Each structure stands twice: as structure tokens, then as C-alpha cells.
Amino acid sequence: MIHILRQIVRTGIVSEAPPPADEALRLRHKLHDEILRLLGRALCIRQVDAGSCNGCELEINALNNPYYNLEGLGIKFVASPRHADLLLVTGPVAKNMETALLRTYDATPEPKLVVAVGDCGCTGGVFGQSYASCGNVASVIPVDVQVPGCPPSPTAILQGIVTAVSAR
Amino acid sequence: MAYTTLGVIPARLPGPVPVRRCTVDARQLVAVCGAVRQAGGLLHALWASDESDRGAGQLLRVALQDAAGLLILELPLAGDAPMFPDLSVLFPAAGRMQRAARDLSGVRPQGGDARPWLRHAGWPEDFHPLRKDAEAASAWPVRQERYAFVPVTGDGVHEIPVGPVHAGIIEPGHFRFSVVGEKVLRLEQRLGYAHKGIEKRFESLPIVEGVRLAARVSGDSAAAFSWAYCMALEALSGAAPPPRALALRALHLERERLANHLGDLGALGNDAGFAFGLSQFLRLKEDLLRANDAAFGQRYPMDAIVPGGVAADLDEPNRLRLLGEVAPLAEQVERLHAIYDDHAGVQDRFMACGRVEPELAAQLGLVGMAGRASQQLRDLRCDHPHAPYDALAVNLCGHRGGDVAARVAVRFAEALESLRLCRLLLEQLPGGAVRAPVPEPQPRAFGVGWVEGWRGPVLVALEAGAGGAIRRCHAHDPSWQNWPVLEHAVIGNIVPDFPLINKSFNLSYSGQDL
Numbered sequence: 071m072i073h074i075l076r077q078i079v080r081t082g083i084v085s086e087a088p089p090p091a092d093e094a095l096r097l098r099h100k101l102h103d104e105i106l107r108l109l110g111r112a113l114c115i116r117q118v119d120a121g122s123c124n125g126c127e128l129e130i131n132a133l134n135n136p137y138y139n140l141e142g143l144g145i146k147f148v149a150s151p152r153h154a155d156l157l158l159v160t161g162p163v164a165k166n167m168e169t170a171l172l173r174t175y176d177a178t179p180e181p182k183l184v185v186a187v188g189d190c191g192c193t194g195g196v197f198g199q200s201y202a203s204c205g206n207v208a209s210v211i212p213v214d215v216q217v218p219g220c221p222p223s224p225t226a227i228l229q230g231i232v233t234a235v236s237a238r
Numbered sequence: 239m240a241y242t243t244l245g246v247i248p249a250r251l252p253g254p255v256p257v258r259r260c261t262v263d264a265r266q267l268v269a270v271c272g273a274v275r276q277a278g279g280l281l282h283a284l285w286a287s288d289e290s291d292r293g294a295g296q297l298l299r300v301a302l303q304d305a306a307g308l309l310i311l312e313l314p315l316a317g318d319a320p321m322f323p324d325l326s327v328l329f330p331a332a333g334r335m336q337r338a339a340r341d342l343s344g345v346r347p348q349g350g351d352a353r354p355w356l357r358h359a360g361w362p363e364d365f366h367p368l369r370k371d372a373e374a375a376s377a378w379p380v381r382q383e384r385y386a387f388v389p390v391t392g393d394g395v396h397e398i399p400v401g402p403v404h405a406g407i408i409e410p411g412h413f414r415f416s417v418v419g420e421k422v423l424r425l426e427q428r429l430g431y432a433h434k435g436i437e438k439r440f441e442s443l444p445i446v447e448g449v450r451l452a453a454r455v456s457g458d459s460a461a462a463f464s465w466a467y468c469m470a471l472e473a474l475s476g477a478a479p480p481p482r483a484l485a486l487r488a489l490h491l492e493r494e495r496l497a498n499h500l501g502d503l504g505a506l507g508n509d510a511g512f513a514f515g516l517s518q519f520l521r522l523k524e525d526l527l528r529a530n531d532a533a534f535g536q537r538y539p540m541d542a543i544v545p546g547g548v549a550a551d552l553d554e555p556n557r558l559r560l561l562g563e564v565a566p567l568a569e570q571v572e573r574l575h576a577i578y579d580d581h582a583g584v585q586d587r588f589m590a591c592g593r594v595e596p597e598l599a600a601q602l603g604l605v606g607m608a609g610r611a612s613q614q615l616r617d618l619r620c621d622h623p624h625a626p627y628d629a630l631a632v633n634l635c636g637h638r639g640g641d642v643a644a645r646v647a648v649r650f651a652e653a654l655e656s657l658r659l660c661r662l663l664l665e666q667l668p669g670g671a672v673r674a675p676v677p678e679p680q681p682r683a684f685g686v687g688w689v690e691g692w693r694g695p696v697l698v699a700l701e702a703g704a705g706g707a708i709r710r711c712h713a714h715d716p717s718w719q720n721w722p723v724l725e726h727a728v729i730g731n732i733v734p735d736f737p738l739i740n741k742s743f744n745l746s747y748s749g750q751d752l
């Protein structure tokens with residue numbers, strides 16, 4: 071126990087301030103006031119990997135490290151779309167995931183937001199569109215904000231989330 | 239090992255790793271596979287290539303690993319009846335690879351599991367995307383899939399289906415547990431959800447640009463796959479990357495191993511109810527990624543390794559900075575290791591959980607880091623060291639335990655070993671250029687790259703087309719061999735331990751779904 075406490079003291083607090091919203095990322099203008107009113111300062115995110123290379127997942131996972139202090143901002147990842155306010159979707163949408171993504175979207179209660187993460191989520195990326203890939207997320211479900219990058223940094227992903235929930 | 243008595247006389251392919259190749263008939267294929275199996279060798283990969291543009295049928299390629307290295311057997315198959323012997327009776331790992339080859343190329347094993355593997359309901363059964371006449375852009379409406387899971391019956395047995403969308407931030411896949419009470423009787427995996435047509439996509443890219451796609455076969459293994467791709471391309475085109483570039487590639491590969499091991503060690507602590515471990519290790523990982531960003535302009539090595547060398551040189555201030563960070567990081571990892579070891583609650587969850595005995599691991603062909611934790615003591619960096627590993631004397635990290643605790647112990651040992659290698663690489667970094675020209679390859683030139691990634695050995699088999707194109711590229715992740723072993727590892731464990739066991743293997747979905 072003493073070693074754990076000593077390590078915690080030695081580490082100190084490393085959390086940093088979150089990035090501001092970036093209007094350049096926004097695709098849709100809708101519902102923001104309502105979402106802010108409904109959400110207040112708490113946001114539940116359901117992450118859906120619709121066929122990524124797993125690189126984007128590495129950076130989304132990094133949001134849970136103490137530098138980004140996601141929970142301190144009132145944002146948490148939830149296990150069911152039924153508890154979610156926002157879907158964070160990665161990857162080109164694999165044909166084999168199209169149905170699952172549509173079902174997840176349908177299961178998410180209104181009002182809902184969708185943030186497409188990564189070059190793949192934005193455009194289909196290196197994988198493009200083919201017999202096996204539907205291409206970008208917006209070709210399957212409505213998308214509010216797109217975050218480019220391969221993979222985008224945790225700061226960029228957080229900025230996309232903040233942009234989606236912040237009123238204009 | 240000599241196969242000459244079987245009439246098989248393989249020829250060595252150019253390149254820094256020992257790869258031999260030979261054309262065989264069906265009888266020789268089975269005989270050599272049997273001999274390799276007998277001698278404790280492995281099936282590494284299996285795929286097919288359409289030769290119809292050359293007036294032939296399909297070509298089945300089987301990559302075996304024996305004591306001398308990699309042996310690629312090529313079996314020509316008739317165009318109208320592309321059948322081959324079922325190798326899953328010799329190598330259980332062949333089962334899913336054969337099913338995938340059937341889905342993608344329309345080649346059929348004479349026996350074994352006949353269910354589709356990568357094809358779900360997005361395209362029809364008679365569409366084989368890797369056939370030369372298959373249009374990459376073909377599209378069909380997605381239908382409802384009916385997959386014949388193996389039923390488990392008995393008193394009090396019930397099923398728990400999970401996925402493809404999971405509760406956490408992980409890749410898509412479906413797991414079907416048959417349980418009695420809390421105890422797992424059987425797990426059946428259904429993968430392929432992340433299949434996005436990577437191998438077909440390769441064939442639309444110039445061969446020098448294919449590396450970008452290779453790096454994204456499995457993003458957590460970007461350095462391993464991009465190095466393997468470049469190794470294959472350099473071997474078939476006769477390019478020679480300079481020593482400084484090879485050292486920087488190894489630096490990327492070891493830092494990738496380190497980043498993944500640090501992240502997993504944190505996540506494993508968390509899954510065992512020790513959130514302190516997660517925040518500590520994720521902090522160390524973040525520091526490592528930020529240092530990558532400062533030194534190379536990228537947090538992850540997605541575009542760091544390029545044909546002929548590396549994309550960015552390391553300047554002197556950053557070399558010193560990275561070197562200076564090695565010892566403090568090693569000290570922190572050792573300190574956290576002691577904390578994990580002393581924590582009774584964590585050890586209680588780790589010990590005897592998800593055990594794969596060495597005998598079972600050998601029988602099923604478990605490879606890589608998980609294999610080493612079950613006494614399968616193979617590591618390409620030690621067994622067939624190519625530059626710069628030939629000058630580093632890499633220490634192999636193994637364990638007999640085969641449980642979560644053993645896979646944690648191997649990760650700790652490998653993280654520290656990678657830090658030692660990073661120190662050596664940075665101290666002895668050769669001078670000179672970081673990129674060499676890559677001559678345009680001859681059509682039909684064939685090359686193989688084989689690199690020990692953090693999860694295990696990754697393989698890229700590349701064949702050049704005319705005019706600098708890719709004729710065929712097969713990228714193989716070790717997850718192919720290890721996913722089926724996970725089905726065995728959970729038997730008899732309780733359902734709540736599954737996330738911990740799964741994380742202890744941390745296999746790639748994208749890497750096997752392609």
C-alpha cells in the first residue's frame with residue numbers, strides 16, 4: 071500500500087485543460103441548445119468500431135488517460151447505445167458491420183449526436199469503398215462532426231466531441 | 239531439415255530472413271506438412287493467388303515454419319476444380335485460413351469446416367473478390383446472415399451471445415458462450431466483421447504506395463507490418479536500405495512493442511480491479527507517444543517506415559532526449575512491476591486464469607508473445623535475427639505458466655528488454671542516409687517480409703505486377719493462429735474472467751479480418 075501511495079504522490083496531477091470547440095469540424099447544425107439543456111455537464115458516449123484498423127481505438131482509449139481527464143469533464147463511455155447521447159464511430163463502415171451500425175444508431179435515443187473519427191470515418195480513408203466497405207460513416211448514418219487524422223490525436227478527438235455538443 | 243527424400247528441393251529467396259520456396263504436388267504438400275509437424279514446426283499462413291491471367295488456375299501457397307526458417311510451398315490448382323488437401327487435420331490453425339481462402343479466392347479444401355469465415359451476408363457465395371475477374375467496386379444489398387453456430391446441449395446449459403458491437407472501446411467481433419451457471423463450457427468466435435477488402439485493395443495500388451495500406455492492416459502493429467511490407471518489396475526489387483534506416487526501423491518497432499505492452503499492462507490491472515495500474519501505465523504510454531510526436535512528427539508509426547528506409551531522420555537533440563528517457567522509464571516499469579507482484583488481489587485474478595498448457599499451445603500452434611508465455615520459445619529477433627537485431631543479442635522472454643499471470647510476466651520482461659534494445663540502438667545509431675532508392679521491380683518478382691511484431695510474427699508476401707503495380711499481396715497477422723487458442727483458454731473459467739483473459743492475449747480483429 072505504501073508503495074502505491076508513494077507512486078501516486080510522486081506522479082502528482084498531470085491533467086491538462088481541454089481544447090476549445092472548432093467550428094471547422096462541424097457538418098450539421100441542429101439540436102445543440104436542446105442537447106446542452108438536456109445534457110448539462112454530463113455526456114455519455116458509445117463508441118462503435120465499424121471496421122477500423124484499430125489505430126483510432128488506440129487514441130480514443132488514450133482519452134481515458136489522466137492527461138485528458140475525460141471523466142473530470144463529465145464525459146464517460148457507456149456500454150449500451152440506449153444510455154448514450156453521442157456515438158463515436160471509427161473506420162470505413164465494413165459491409166459486415168453495416169447492419170450492426172444501423173441497429174446501434176436506431177437503439178440510441180433522440181436527440182443523438184454522431185462524431186465520425188479518423189480519415190476512414192470521414193472519407194473511407196486508405197480502404198475506400200469496395201465490395202467489402204461502404205466507405206465513410208456519413209454514407210450509412212447521419213454525421214454531425216467529422217474528425218480527420220490517421221489516427222487523430224486524443225486532443226483532436228476531444229475537440230470533435232466538444233464541437234458536437236457546444237452550441238454555435 | 240531436408241525434404242529431398244520427398245522430392246522437394248526448395249530455393250532460397252533473396253532477403254534478410256531465411257525464406258525458401260518450392261512448387262509441390264498435393265502428395266508432397268501433405269508429406270512435407272506432416273514432416274514439419276512431426277519436427278515441431280508450425281503452419282504460418284495459407285492463401286491463394288489467381289493465376290488465370292497466366293493461363294493457369296489458382297495457386298495455393300502454404301507457409302510453414304521449421305527450424306531453418308520459412309518454407310513456402312506452392313500447389314497449382316486446376317481452374318475448374320481448385321481443390322486441395324485439408325491441412326487442418328495436421329495443423330488446427332489451418333481451419334480458418336482455409337475457410338477464408340475459400341471465401342476470397344474460391345479454392346476448396348477436401349474436407350474440414352465448410353462454413354464461410356470472412357464472408358457474412360454482404361456479397362454472394364459465388365463472388366470471390368480475389369479472382370482477377372471480380373470487380374472490386376461490386377455492391378450488393380446486405381442480407382440477413384444465418385450462421386450455423388455449433389449447438390451445445392445438456393442440462394442447464396444456456397447461451398450468451400456477445401457482439402459484434404462490444405461494451406468497451408474495442409474492435410467488432412461476436413462471441414457465443416455456452417455456460418452452466420457461471421462456468422464456460424464452450425466459446426465460439428465469429429469474426430470477419432472488420433473485413434474491408436484489404437487484399438483486393440492492394441491490387442489497385444502502386445507497389446511503392448502499398449506500404450500505407452500495409453501499415454493499416456492492424457494499426458497497433460503499424461511498424462511491424464510496414465517493415466514486413468518494405469522488407470518484401472526491397473527483397474524482390476534488390477533495394478538495400480542503409481544501416482541507419484534499419485536501426486531507426488528497429489527503434490520504431492521496439493517503441494511500438496513498448497507502447498502496446500504498457501497499454502496492456504494498465505488495462506490488465508484495470509480488468510483485475512486495480513484502476514491505479516491503468517492510470518499509471520496509460521500515463522507512461524502517453525509520455526512515450528508524445529516523445530514519438532516530438533521526435534518523428536507522429537504519435538504512432540503509421541507512416542514512419544517507407545520503401546528503401548524511413549520517412550524521417552532522428553536529429554541529435556531528439557536522439558539524446560529519447561536516450562535520456564530510457565532509464566527513468568525502465569525504473570518506473572520496474573517499480574510498477576513490484577507493485578503488481580505484491581498486490582494480492584491482482585495476483586489472485588491473474589494466477590491460473592485462462593491457462594494454456596505448453597502441450598496444448600504446441601498442438602494448436604500458439605505463436606508470438608502469448609506463445610512464449612506458454613513455453614513456445616520462438617522469437618524471430620532471436621531465431622533468425624536480421625539487421626540490426628543480429629548485432630543486439632535479443633534476450634527471449636518466456637514462461638511456462640500459460641495463464642494470465644504468465645502473459646503479464648512476459649509483457650513486463652519484454653517491455654524492459656525493448657527498453658534495453660532502444661538504449662543500444664540510440665547509443666550505437668550509425669551515421670549516413672536514411673533512405674535508398676528502390677529500383678522498379680520486375681513483373682512476377684516475389685518477396686517475403688517476416689518481422690516479430692509486438693503480438694508475434696507478421697508476414698507479408700508480395701508479388702509485383704507489370705509497370706510498378708501489385709499483383710498480389712498477402713498480409714498475415716499472428717492473430718490468425720491465436721484466436722482459436724483463446725476459445726480453449728476460456729474453457730472452465732467463469733464468464734466474468736473473459737475480459738481479463740481476452741485482454742491478456744489482446745488479439746487483432748482487423749488483422750485477421752483483413
Ligand code: SF4
Binds near residue numbers: 195
Ligand atoms: S483513420 Fe487511420 S487509424 Fe483510423 S481506422 Fe483509418 S487507417 Fe486506422
